[in-house]
Amino acid sequence: MTSSNHILTLENLNPNIIAMEYAVRGPLVIRAMAIEKELNKGIKKSFNNVIKANIGDAHAMGQKPISFIRQVLACVSDPSLINSVNYPSDVKQRAELLLSYCGGHSIGAYSHSNGIEIIRKHIAEYITHRDNGIPSDPQHILLSAGASESIRNILKLFIDKDGRNRKKGVMIPIPQYPLYSASIVEFGLGLVGYYLDESNNWALNIDELEHAYKESLNQFNTRVLCVINPGNPTGQVLSKDNVEEIIKFAYKYKLFLLADEVYQDNIYEENRKFHSFKSVMKSMGEPYSQMELCSFHSCSKGYMGECGLRGGYVEVINVEQEVFNHLQKMTSAKLCSTILGQCAMDCVVKPPQPGEPSYEQWLQEKTAVLNSLQERARTIYNAYNSMDGIECNPVHGAMYAFPRIKMPQKAIDKAKVK
Amino acid sequence: MTSSNHILTLENLNPNIIAMEYAVRGPLVIRAMAIEKELNKGIKKSFNNVIKANIGDAHAMGQKPISFIRQVLACVSDPSLINSVNYPSDVKQRAELLLSYCGGHSIGAYSHSNGIEIIRKHIAEYITHRDNGIPSDPQHILLSAGASESIRNILKLFIDKDGRNRKKGVMIPIPQYPLYSASIVEFGLGLVGYYLDESNNWALNIDELEHAYKESLNQFNTRVLCVINPGNPTGQVLSKDNVEEIIKFAYKYKLFLLADEVYQDNIYEENRKFHSFKSVMKSMGEPYSQMELCSFHSCSKGYMGECGLRGGYVEVINVEQEVFNHLQKMTSAKLCSTILGQCAMDCVVKPPQPGEPSYEQWLQEKTAVLNSLQERARTIYNAYNSMDGIECNPVHGAMYAFPRIKMPQKAIDKAKVK
Numbered sequence: 001m002t003s004s005n006h007i008l009t010l011e012n013l014n015p016n017i018i019a020m021e022y023a024v025r026g027p028l029v030i031r032a033m034a035i036e037k038e039l040n041k042g043i044k045k046s047f048n049n050v051i052k053a054n055i056g057d058a059h060a061m062g063q064k065p066i067s068f069i070r071q072v073l074a075c076v077s078d079p080s081l082i083n084s085v086n087y088p089s090d091v092k093q094r095a096e097l098l099l100s101y102c103g104g105h106s107i108g109a110y111s112h113s114n115g116i117e118i119i120r121k122h123i124a125e126y127i128t129h130r131d132n133g134i135p136s137d138p139q140h141i142l143l144s145a146g147a148s149e150s151i152r153n154i155l156k157l158f159i160d161k162d163g164r165n166r167k168k169g170v171m172i173p174i175p176q177y178p179l180y181s182a183s184i185v186e187f188g189l190g191l192v193g194y195y196l197d198e199s200n201n202w203a204l205n206i207d208e209l210e211h212a213y214k215e216s217l218n219q220f221n222t223r224v225l226c227v228i229n230p231g232n233p234t235g236q237v238l239s240k241d242n243v244e245e246i247i248k249f250a251y252k253y254k255l256f257l258l259a260d261e262v263y264q265d266n267i268y269e270e271n272r273k274f275h276s277f278k279s280v281m282k283s284m285g286e287p288y289s290q291m292e293l294c295s296f297h298s299c300s301k302g303y304m305g306e307c308g309l310r311g312g313y314v315e316v317i318n319v320e321q322e323v324f325n326h327l328q329k330m331t332s333a334k335l336c337s338t339i340l341g342q343c344a345m346d347c348v349v350k351p352p353q354p355g356e357p358s359y360e361q362w363l364q365e366k367t368a369v370l371n372s373l374q375e376r377a378r379t380i381y382n383a384y385n386s387m388d389g390i391e392c393n394p395v396h397g398a399m400y401a402f403p404r405i406k407m408p409q410k411a412i413d414k415a416k417v418k
Numbered sequence: 419m420t421s422s423n424h425i426l427t428l429e430n431l432n433p434n435i436i437a438m439e440y441a442v443r444g445p446l447v448i449r450a451m452a453i454e455k456e457l458n459k460g461i462k463k464s465f466n467n468v469i470k471a472n473i474g475d476a477h478a479m480g481q482k483p484i485s486f487i488r489q490v491l492a493c494v495s496d497p498s499l500i501n502s503v504n505y506p507s508d509v510k511q512r513a514e515l516l517l518s519y520c521g522g523h524s525i526g527a528y529s530h531s532n533g534i535e536i537i538r539k540h541i542a543e544y545i546t547h548r549d550n551g552i553p554s555d556p557q558h559i560l561l562s563a564g565a566s567e568s569i570r571n572i573l574k575l576f577i578d579k580d581g582r583n584r585k586k587g588v589m590i591p592i593p594q595y596p597l598y599s600a601s602i603v604e605f606g607l608g609l610v611g612y613y614l615d616e617s618n619n620w621a622l623n624i625d626e627l628e629h630a631y632k633e634s635l636n637q638f639n640t641r642v643l644c645v646i647n648p649g650n651p652t653g654q655v656l657s658k659d660n661v662e663e664i665i666k667f668a669y670k671y672k673l674f675l676l677a678d679e680v681y682q683d684n685i686y687e688e689n690r691k692f693h694s695f696k697s698v699m700k701s702m703g704e705p706y707s708q709m710e711l712c713s714f715h716s717c718s719k720g721y722m723g724e725c726g727l728r729g730g731y732v733e734v735i736n737v738e739q740e741v742f743n744h745l746q747k748m749t750s751a752k753l754c755s756t757i758l759g760q761c762a763m764d765c766v767v768k769p770p771q772p773g774e775p776s777y778e779q780w781l782q783e784k785t786a787v788l789n790s791l792q793e794r795a796r797t798i799y800n801a802y803n804s805m806d807g808i809e810c811n812p813v814h815g816a817m818y819a820f821p822r823i824k825m826p827q828k829a830i831d832k833a834k835v836k
Binding site: 005006007008009010012013014015016017018020021022055057058059060061062063065067070071073074075077078081084085102103104106107108109110111145146148149152156157158159160162168178179182183186223254255256290292304305306307308309310319320322323326327329330332333334335336337338339340341 | 423424425426427428430431432433434435436438439440473475476477478479480481483485488489491492493495496499502503520521522524525526527528529563564566567570574575576577578580586596597600601604641672673674708710722723724725726727728737738740741744745747748750751752753754755756757758759
């Protein structure tokens with residue numbers, strides 16, 4: 001059968017899928033994997049191994065899992081371990097609690113599409129505590145396969161054109177995490193980039209937001225503002241004042257806020273603090289406190305780095321009830337996210353407490369990971385800035401450094417000639 | 419903030435999400451859950467508990483998990499168990515093998531977006547063995563969060579309109595599993611229903627397929643034929659002759675075949691056998707053997723019933739390489755499916771073999787589940803057919819019975835008057 005005999009061809013394939021790009025797993029990674037295979041086959045090169053830094057994949061880089069999480073997962077997977085293995089009592093109690101909320105006491109049963117009830121309750125308690133008592137409603141928390149799935153679910157809500165046949169525009173930072181650009185193109189939404197302010201530690205500059213927003217209106221009905229804080233791939237942690245400014249900007253132009261806060265535990269500077277969009281928005285009072293906001297979190301980053309378990313959630317705040325009902329209906333067609341990923345999320349939002357048997361080990365493991373990440377953040381900052389022609393902002397948070405490479409004038413001149 | 423102040427409203431919400439329906443988790447289930455909560459609160463009713471039969475959720479209905487699967491999951495979750503717990507040696511070896519293919523030897527690392535290499539290899543071996551030696555290529559197998567995610571990924575490829583502004587039409591059975599209708603509407607594809615032949619044990623009647631196809635062309639550019647075999651929710655197992663006829667029909671009209679074969683292990687009649695679309699198509703020789711086909715499988719059904727683990731895959735057969743590359747790119751934006759779901763899938767496609775330490779227990783557990791499902795299939799068939807005004811086909815496979823209710827003439831007359 002020749003190409004022309006195929007039913008599905010490049011000529012009639014979903015054009016958005018053709019158009020979408022996904023750099024994180026693009027040509028660079030494919031080439032890296034090919035090189036790795038060559039090395040494994042014994043082909044000699046001037047180096048012995050490939051370090052893939054294309055994605056925040058902590059365990060692949062040697063980070064060790066948190067024992068409490070893994071012991072709970074082992075117990076819910078094989079409940080006979082609850083009585084037979086020498087695990088701490090809080091591990092066993094957690095496993096029993098989680099199983100008591102599973103259909104047939106089994107992680108093999110589907111959960112409610114929103115996620116297991118007790119886990120949503122624990123997430124709401126975690127958020128309330130994080131935000132100094134600002135309440136969180138378990139009914140407005142939806143668990144998902146990593147934060148990625150939640151982000152995509154929320155973006156899908158905006159697929160629609162206005163009376164002038166304009167797509168809805170979604171504002172995302174440049175540099176960005178390519179999940180956003182890939183999903184926006186796949187869904188046929190309008191990609192509106194705004195530049196982060198490199199000279200101001202990658203803060204969001206309101207003039208730049210205004211500029212990007214206004215220019216986008218020629219093409220799009222821009223309705224969504226995505227902010228990644230702490231920044232991926234830029235490593236900044238937004239100040240409370242900056243978050244306030246952003247919220248006022250979103251209010252002024254009626255933009256729906258998406259806060260990608262999956263690095264909320266990854267802060268490496270003493271004088272920087274994570275301020276959730278929800279806590280700042282709520283503390284600003286009306287009308288800001290009533291704004292629509294979705295905040296995303298994950299068990300893939302932080303100190304646990306459990307990417308492969310695919311645990312994550314979105315908190316949906318101030319969204320019209322009927323819209324929320326449709327969101328729930330849509331996600332329910334995928335039945336539910338992985339129960340083991342949900343259980344991991346539970347351990348993240350409700351870790352062992354002081355006095356509980358697992359607490360000391362948990363704290364030690366968590367601290368070791370965060371100290372190591374902090375040390376690496378400083379090392380990479382110093383290394384980059386010690387190199388000729390390379391400058392880099394300090395890495396205040398997240399897991400990335402984004403250096404500036406100054407091209408020598410001679411190279412620029414030569415490129416121009418060519 | 420009143421409704422009109424919301425940014426996202428029913429007026430500008432993605433209209434496909436508004437239009438989609440998902441009966442499995444629709445009003446009936448919501449009411450059932452409300453009744454269940456009332457019972458739990460002690461409110462008296464004429465019954466004591468609610469049995470939710472809206473979805474094939476085996477463990478929730480009391481089915482026990484297969485020990486081999488759960489022991490492997492426990493070991494990969496907490497590798498210290500490999501040396502400390504009294505598990506059979508094949509469990510420990512499997513866990514070690516799987517971990518050796520994980521980044522950093524951890525299930526917390528992302529895998530290749532297609533899935534872990536060794537698991538794709540095991541799946542290909544399973545398919546080859548199932549299909550009496552017809553080869554399967556691990557490069558064309560993509561793991562996913564249950565079969566649902568794979569089905570949705572493949573359907574997305576067809577989102578596009580033709581020169582006459584017609585959506586691509588997707589033919590699905592009536593009665594169907596509502597994932598299909600929900601996803602087709604969400605993706606803005608054309609829903610083309612064909613009626614299964616109730617009087618012939620829910621077989622696919624080619625005249626009916628012809629009729630549905632031809633009628634659909636007024637509205638859609640129909641390019642896809644979905645077949646669910648064994649049938650959900652109708653419980654039939656298609657004969658080899660019927661599968662051949664369907665393949666010839668698809669060839670005649672250039673339809674891309676989707677074979678939902680997640681119940682391939684659930685056959686309850688001695689004289690019925692599962693014939694995969696791939697094996698029949700390949701055995702028919704050219705031109706049929708070159709047709710495009712996607713076949714789906716899952717760890718949610720069969721004898722294991724591990725719905726909550728979200729393991730599944732698609733085998734993509736004879737699809738144009740460039741189209742396949744775009745499919746891989748698209749799925750890579752979601753990074754990877756749950757590693758523990760992938761590991762469960764590995765245990766399903768490569769169970770313990772005779773002579774291995776876990777074999778006897780595995781066989782006993784598997785046989786017990788399948789015998790119980792077979793017994794229930796017969797019981798429900800007999801029960802329905804013993805009731806006045808209800809008829810039901812025998813349940814040859816899958817997990818469902820779909821009865822016909824004959825309305826009494828008096829009721830029909832009264833309804834007409836009203």
